[in-house]
Amino acid sequence: MDEARCKVLSRVVTSEELYIIDNVKSLVFCCDECGIELLPCSFLKDVNLRKPYFKTRKGVHHKQGCDAEGEAKIRSKGANTRLTSTEGFPVAYPNRFKLRKDDIAESEGVTDTSSPDSQRPNSTRDKDKSGANGRKSNYETTSFSSIVNQYFDFPHDRDRALSFEGIQGTTYADIFRQIRSTRGKQKYLIQGDKQKIYYASLPWKLSLEDNDRILINLSAGKWIIQEGKKVNERPYYLEVNFSNWPQRSKSKFLNDYKKTTELVRGTNRKAAIAFVGGQDTKDDYFRFTSIDRRLIAFKIFNDA
Incomplete structure (x- = not known):
């Protein structure tokens, strides 16, 4: 898998970030969809030949109804082609950003400690928020990195809706400027x-x-x-x-x-x-x- 939620950093981490994050072995990761533990692998750049990724423990499987691996394939496809259709974007994504105003203790130098309400909804918590087609609702985030990842990871879908506190614009394309x-x-x-x-x-x-x-x-x-x-x-x-x-x-x-x-x-x-x-x-x-x-x-x- 190419991403996992880090419980310490309180946000979704992409596999390539494992190269940058300090003390990876001390952090706890889980599937953002079903919550099972995920292990970071191949993150030592000078040692591992394979690029970083996340995996489950031996004999452990994702919970029934979890489509995290399917979403990983969608993200890979999104790097090269447009995914938005008449039915919308195929997976839930952050369409609202709000920076926390209160003072919060930093952990590992990261200030984003999102509350559950601002994190990506999981399959259990979001059951009653799914649309008629079964797709989970988009969500608010306090993680700036998550917004940046979405912009770069889906370059052909930058017309998706985004409300970013303090910036005028209604889409990712409006709010970002090269x-x-x-x-x-x-x-x-x-x-x-x-x-x-x-x-x-x-x-x-x-x-x-x-x-x-x-x-x-x-x-x-x-x-x-x-x-x-x-x-x-x-x-x-x-x-x-x-x-x-x-x-x-x-x-x-x-x-x-x-x-x-x-x-x-x-x-x-x-x-x-x-x-x-x-x-x-x-x-x-x-x-x-x-x-x-x-x-x-x-x-x-x-x-x-």
């Missing part, structure tokens, strides 16, 4: 004048922390031809100020940034960073800032 390079002789490109979920791929070279902040260079920027090669002369960048971050959150962020970049270096895959924020349209058009440390996520993808 940071793009300048074109031709443009000195800069205004693209972040409204609060959105902005994202861009990351170059292989890491940016370094300096004086309690980091300026993360993005692959988008002002590209020129120099000595016969394309060079990003002026990259767009995300400025992250750590001055008010808990030390644990800062360490986790920098660790995730490093691990995500290392995973794609030398491959044909890309690493992206997604965040809620905007562009500096007064002092430096190449500068982006985020509004909340809980609204930044890294993602490995094939094509944005």
